[in-house]
Amino acid sequence: MVNQEDPRVVRTRQLIREAFRELLQHKGFDAITIKDIAQRATINRATFYVHYEDKYALLDEIIEQAFVKMIPGQVTNAQEFTDEICSQLILMTYSYIVDFYQICRMDSKSIATLVDSKIKKMLRQIIEDIFLKGDDRQQARMVSAMTASAIYSAAYDWLIFGESDRPDLLVDIVRPYVMNGLGLHRN
The missing domain is CATH 1.10.10.60 (Homeodomain-like)
Known part of the structure; x- marks a missing residue:
């Protein structure tokens, strides 16, 4: 070893x-x-x-290391899923997607699928860790899966079809839907 x-x-x-x-x-x-x-x-x-083991294991490590470096301390230490935490996760996910897709030639479906899957899994775990501080495990797992999918899908779609120079607008559009869906939005 x-x-x-x-x-x-x-x-x-x-x-x-x-x-x-x-x-x-x-x-x-x-x-x-x-x-x-x-x-x-x-x-x-x-x-x-x-x-x-192979280039897939190498890709997996690179994706994970880069993503973990981008997680703000406020998100890591969050005790509850707030508007601010949601905003940070949206911006972080979008920034990661932009960075990765700009660094790599994403002309391969296989790498895009691997990257997307890995990012969604890590985002889900971050959100689940926050929800586990207050909810039961099964509910936290399901809610984090839905929340991570919504954030990732919106960030990815914004890169492909949106105004990629306006991540603030992305947050303004996505955060209310996520927070309302969770029953956490405060007016």
């Missing part, structure tokens, strides 16, 4: 992630091979496999 805290391991994983990100900007996900990643990272293929 690889010692994840060994500086050489940390550096090698960083090289692999950077190489993969660079390749995503120039090549479609489906066209990227482990050989491509290894060559760009100046390692051999065997070394890649010591660190990652």
Whole structure:
């Protein structure tokens, strides 16, 4: 087993992630091979496999690390789902989608599906953690699934069809629907 805290391991994983990100900007996900990643990272293929099972595991880690870095402390420490928390989640999700889709060539359905699925899952977990502080587990799970889907779908649709330079307007449109649906909207 690889010692994840060994500086050489940390550096090698960083090289692999950077190489993969660079390749995503120039090549479609489906066209990227482990050989491509290894060559760009100046390692051999065997070394890649010591660190990652495949390019899907690498993509999963990159998505998660980037998303977690964007979570505001106020959201992480939230005791209840408020208008402000909802607004922050909408903006954070939209920003993540914009950043990811600008960095990567999203000409592949497979990568878009993987990214969308991973983001929805993480967003759902954040919301569920907030709801679990006050509700029963089953209700928290269902409500967080619906809320995460609404936020993600609206943010994604805004990128594709909306006024992408107006995330504030996105929040003004989406937050009331989410909060009213939860019975939490305050006038």
